[in-house]
Amino acid sequence: MQTFRIIQPTPALKPFIRYYWILQDSTSGIVSQRTLPTGCISLVFHRGERLKVTNRDELQPHSFICGQESGYSDVTSTGDIEMIVVVFQPHAAKIFFHMPVTLLRDRNVAVADIENPALRDLAHRVEDSENHDICIELIENYFYKCLMYGTPYHLPRLAEVVRHINNSTQTNIRALSNIACLSEKQFSRIFSENIGTTPKDFMRIVRLQRTLSVMQHNQGIGFAQLSYECGYTDQSHMIKEFKLFSGYTPKEYIARYSPVSDYFTF
CATH class of the missing domain: 2.60.120 (Jelly Rolls)
Incomplete structure (x- = not known):
């Protein structure tokens, strides 16, 4: 049970x-x-x-x-x-x-x-x-x-950066560092120290979660449309990234598992 x-x-x-x-x-x-x-x-x-x-x-x-x-x-x-x-x-x-x-x-x-x-x-x-x-x-x-010991000085700006990444299918390090009001070098260091991975890799993970979420809620979507909606350059780019993170192509994955993501739910 x-x-x-x-x-x-x-x-x-x-x-x-x-x-x-x-x-x-x-x-x-x-x-x-x-x-x-x-x-x-x-x-x-x-x-x-x-x-x-x-x-x-x-x-x-x-x-x-x-x-x-x-x-x-x-x-x-x-x-x-x-x-x-x-x-x-x-x-x-x-x-x-x-x-x-x-x-x-x-x-x-x-x-x-x-x-x-x-x-x-x-x-x-x-x-x-x-x-x-x-x-x-x-x-x-x-x-x-x-x-009780307080929260880090950079927390609000990082929250805004994450919110922007979640709401954007296309963005870049320069745009994110501008949101954080930091130089690109400072931003990348502070982001990694607080989030645990580089901004680029975090954006790739969010894109993966977006892909899973779209697949979960629109099971009949074509892969070309899926890649466009989730911000990949093309379908082959999506397949390559998806396999890197999951070990399967999207087609192989949905044959074995039901795509699920709660990243955009909570």
């Missing part, structure tokens, strides 16, 4: 956290899934058995930060699943971890390996709590305490 639910953060945390999701799955047999880059950093708590990242041949830690990803991962269950996941706004994770989040790119970094006693304590309490509602309360209380 599988249950999945999304929980919205309190209004004060919404500028920093997109949502929480909780997955429980006690299905007999192995459950496998291919995950694609989402453009967001996540904080993951396993209260059940951990997942195995098969293409890296490693088990996920019990509690870990999942950094920005540059490609797909295949994950497989090793038993009953019970996960609580915090999905941050693309520009906001650095507030809570106090490190350049470029250090997390393409990594699952165990909370136990981070010099943050309060975060380690939170992980233990989430793992030991009686129910999910208590877990979410503990998580939100931790985030509120982090915000």
Whole structure:
């Protein structure tokens, strides 16, 4: 049996956290899934058995930060699943971890390996709590305490940059640096430190998510029209980029999976 639910953060945390999701799955047999880059950093708590990242041949830690990803991962269950996941706004994770989040790119970094006693304590309490509602309360209380120390000076300008990327199928580094009121060199450095990847790669990931979203909501769309709506130079460009991030061409992907993206939903 599988249950999945999304929980919205309190209004004060919404500028920093997109949502929480909780997955429980006690299905007999192995459950496998291919995950694609989402453009967001996540904080993951396993209260059940951990997942195995098969293409890296490693088990996920019990509690870990999942950094920005540059490609797909295949994950497989090793038993009953019970996960609580915090999905941050693309520009906001650095507030809570106090490190350049470029250090997390393409990594699952165990909370136990981070010099943050309060975060380690939170992980233990989430793992030991009686129910999910208590877990979410503990998580939100931790985030509120982090915000007591203030938010980074660059956060509002990065929020505007991300909003512009989300609303534009075509943009460039010069336009984004102008929105941020920074030189291109400063902008690229600050963007990477706070979002965890380069502006160019982040725009490519958002374009992938836009492609998945359009495919999800318009299943009969032709690939030529899809490439135009999502800002690719042409259909071959879209196919090349899609395969780079997913391991499949769009046609191969929809033959195996139902395209899903919530990037533009929350």
